[in-house]
Amino acid sequence: MIRIDLTTALAIYLFILVIGFLIIWLISNYTRKDKTSTSKENSIWQCAICTHIYVLDGDQDISRCPNCKSYNKKKGG
Numbered sequence: 001m002i003r004i005d006l007t008t009a010l011a012i013y014l015f016i017l018v019i020g021f022l023i024i025w026l027i028s029n030y031t032r033k034d035k036t037s038t039s040k041e042n043s044i045w046q047c048a049i050c051t052h053i054y055v056l057d058g059d060q061d062i063s064r065c066p067n068c069k070s071y072n073k074k075k076g077g
């Protein structure tokens with residue numbers, strides 16, 4: 001039988017505990033990232049032709065007005 005003193009046993013115990021927490025953290029982090037993939041933000045657009053205000057998800061340079069179907073370019077670009 002292998003002789004283990006108290007400090008070695010404690011070190012092994014803590015090591016297993018840390019690894020366990022690490023695995024739990026990794027699994028929870030992975031599932032959380034998979035569930036909420038809402039990194040993209042909604043952008044508010046105002047049509048230059050009919051002044052209709054509409055919201056689109058994502059960051060686009062050119063969008064199409066749902067009201068008059070005309071193309072609008074992003075401001076400040």
Ligand SMILES: [Zn+2]
Nearest residue numbers: 047050065068
């Ligand atoms: Zn429009």
